[in-house]
Amino acid sequence: MGIGEIRVRQGDSCLNINGMNGKDNVVSGACDNSNGNTRLILCGDGSIRNTVNNDCFTKNGANLVKAECDHTPTGINPDQKFKKVASKTFVDAGGITQNTFELIHEKSNQCIASSNLMLEKNAGLSACQKLPTQQFFFEDKGKVVDYGHLVNKKSGLCLGLPDLKAGPGTVPCDSPNA
Numbered sequence: 001m002g003i004g005e006i007r008v009r010q011g012d013s014c015l016n017i018n019g020m021n022g023k024d025n026v027v028s029g030a031c032d033n034s035n036g037n038t039r040l041i042l043c044g045d046g047s048i049r050n051t052v053n054n055d056c057f058t059k060n061g062a063n064l065v066k067a068e069c070d071h072t073p074t075g076i077n078p079d080q081k082f083k084k085v086a087s088k089t090f091v092d093a094g095g096i097t098q099n100t101f102e103l104i105h106e107k108s109n110q111c112i113a114s115s116n117l118m119l120e121k122n123a124g125l126s127a128c129q130k131l132p133t134q135q136f137f138f139e140d141k142g143k144v145v146d147y148g149h150l151v152n153k154k155s156g157l158c159l160g161l162p163d164l165k166a167g168p169g170t171v172p173c174d175s176p177n178a
Contacts, residue, residue: 002042002084002138003051005031008114009090009100010132014038015114015123017050017066026057026064026123028114046081046106056080057112059105062124064112078107087135100135102128112136149173 006015008028016029017037031038039051047069048057058067059079070077087100103112111128115121128134150159152170160171171177 004040004138005038006040006042006048006103006136007031007139008133009088009135009137010114013114015040015048015112015136017055024055024066026066027121028123042082042084042103045076046083047076048080048082048103057082059108059125062126063122064124081106082112087130096140098137098140100137102130102134103136104128 008014011028012031013028014031015038016027017024029038037050037052041049041051043049049055049069050066054069055066056069056076057064057080058077067080070080075081082103082105085102085104087102089097089099092098104110105112105125108125109128110125111134112123113126113131114123114133126134151157151173152159155170156173157170158173158175159168160175160177162169162171162177
């Protein structure tokens with residue numbers, strides 16, 4: 001259903017698993033993914049998983065925490081099951097249309113809500129009201145305008161990976177590493 005940073009419509013934050021406090025709360029935090037905590041998967045079974053350890057967002061009262069995914073004979077644990085519902089569109093500062101969605105906890109019929117503009121504050125569940133703090137999106141980078149090789153005019157070589165350990169460099173354009 002989706003993979004990447006789940007960005008909050010209001011502010012400049014992402015849903016994030018905060019492992020720093022030892023409680024593994026789900027928070028709205030910086031979208032830097034430096035330790036993999038903002039790269040999330042919306043799965044077909046209704047779970048929201050972290051790509052680092054494949055743990056699930058789990059309802060704990062009005063809060064969300066990270067917990068081991070719990071599969072029952074009838075599917076994912078109801079405390080870990082969400083549905084993605086299309087919400088609104090908006091045009092970002094770069095002129096690209098973004099499509100937002102709500103993440104609704106199926107058992108409680110409440111929406112995930114970020115903690116407004118306060119970074120590293122717990123995200124939780126509240127009555128769905130189509131608020132900007134309840135609208136999320138996977139950032140669309142816009143239409144692909146071109147593709148191909150980046151060729152250095154002077155050398156005639158292409159940007160590529162001559163050695164995966166050394167990083168990018170130049171290679172012949174017919175190389176599989178170009």
